[in-house]
């Protein structure tokens with residue numbers, strides 16, 4: 001339960017909604033208690049008049065006198081009850097407008113808070129937790145918490161206020177009758193709690209099989225071409241039947257418990273009513289109560305039934321909300337360990353230095369970079385060549401501060417990158433990652449993504465520099481072409497070039513191309529690199545690649561091998577050395593000639 005304390009700050013923020021809600025709850029309950037008294041009075045009046053009427057039997061004015069009195073009084077009582085019902089309805093509306101509205105505001109704030117926190121967390125967090133889990137906490141868990149903030153608080157307050165207003169009053173009329181009338185209610189509450197817990201458990205299992213079922217169907221449709229080409233339709237149908245059978249059986253089990261729900265409530269309410277009439281009747285005979293009191297009590301028992309029923313329901317909502325908030329808190333309390341103490345925002349030229357940098361992935365224990373040192377002057381271009389797993393992408397990620405070095409330091413313009421404000425330093429870098437990610441949006445917006453204000457000219461210029469423009473103007477909708485699920489799919493090479501254009505449009509001081517031309521042939525690669533030459537002129541550029549062809553144009557080449565710098569120098573120097581670079585060059589050249 002202590003996990004829910006986290007939400008108190010929000011309850012405090014929206015305290016006026018809560019206070020007003022409480023006031024409306026009290027007023028609405030007032031209008032529901034008073035009609036009970038009106039019914040008692042009306043009934044007592046009628047009963048008294050009937051007795052008098054009988055006593056006056058045989059007198060001439062008997063009917064005229066009593067008929068008129070009873071009619072007009074009953075009409076007044078009837079109209080008053082109707083007006084109160086209307087007022088109660090209005091205040092119930094106001095209760096929802098305050099408390100349920102408050103829960104929606106908090107839900108909105110909480111979702112934003114979680115999303116903002118997610119975004120602040122380092123990439124290691126995303127590796128440790130799967131996307132489904134992240135999504136579940138921001139959607140399902142927040143919804144369960146909202147059930148506590150809205151309906152549970154609303155019904156809880158209602159129950160509390162009604163109890164405070166009604167039960168002492170009932171006792172003041174007749175303690176014995178009150179005790180008997182209330183006797184079955186705790187049983188009702190407990191039974192609802194248990195039945196509700198069973199319902200929740202079963203509903204969750206149904207949810208799980210429903211999500212299995214939809215994942216299965218979704219996958220089958222995505223892989224429909226494979227299913228058809230392997231003629232596995234029947235097998236796929238059988239699998240669906242298996243999943244559907246589980247879903248059906250679970251649903252039937254739930255229906256069985258749900259069917260128990262209302263008979264249980266109705267029989268316990270019935271029991272309360274019978275007890276009230278029975279005990280109330282004997283009290284009337286003793287002269288302790290009037291008939292009106294019995295009617296009044298029957299009404300009060302009915303009034304108390306729903307709040308008492310809701311007690312069991314509220315308890316299980318609160319338990320589920322606490323479990324959800326615990327899961328949310330786990331993520332909210334996850335600290336970001338990539339921070340900047342000095343928060344520097346001093347202008348940089350892009351001069352970059354690695355000083356004895358070692359990096360170990362804590363999860364796997366793999367030491368991806370070992371004691372690496374090199375220096376890149378601003379405006380210089382450096383190619384980093386190396387086989388798979390040699391640590392190239394790790395190096396790029398360290399420059400972007402996706403991780404922090406384990407030992408040594410990375411400096412930009414002589415200042416440790418840890419000292420710069422993180423968003424500031426990332427804005428100085430144009431990073432083209434190895435796995436291109438494009439959003440389901442227009443090509444224009446995908447290119448302009450990394451920058452706040454991108455003019456059309458700048459966007460077009462970047463697209464031309466990435467050798468993309470010619471491709472795009474041939475599309476029917478040009479730069480407005482939408483990509484992604486409901487849009488078109490670009491080829492691997494086109495995607496990489498959109499990603500390059502996105503990085504250069506922000507005119508960064510440091511440009512990092514992480515194997516960004518692997519999906520284009522060597523000819524296109526050369527064309528793009530030549531086009532990029534102008535862009536790279538006044539920028540520090542790092543071109544990471546498997547291919548020598550990408551490296552030739554660079555001012556300097558670093559050959560990485562198993563996390564260490566095996567060789568460093570210009571193309572000519574490295575060729576003269578006849579070492580690893582020379583071997584790689586000859587191997588790739590031979591490969592190109594044979595292909």
Ligand SMILES: Nc1ncnc2c1ncn2[C@@H]1O[C@H](COP(=O)(O)OP(=O)(O)OP(=O)(O)O)[C@@H](O)[C@H]1O
Nearest residue numbers: 361363364366368387388389390391392393394395
């Ligand atoms: N997030 C990670 N967690 C643990 N180990 C990792 C992680 N990312 C990379 N590694 C390991 O670090 C080493 C260097 O990986 P890196 O991705 O930097 O190589 P690379 O040179 O870019 O390879 P490639 O050219 O195939 O992309 C590899 O052994 C890899 O398995």
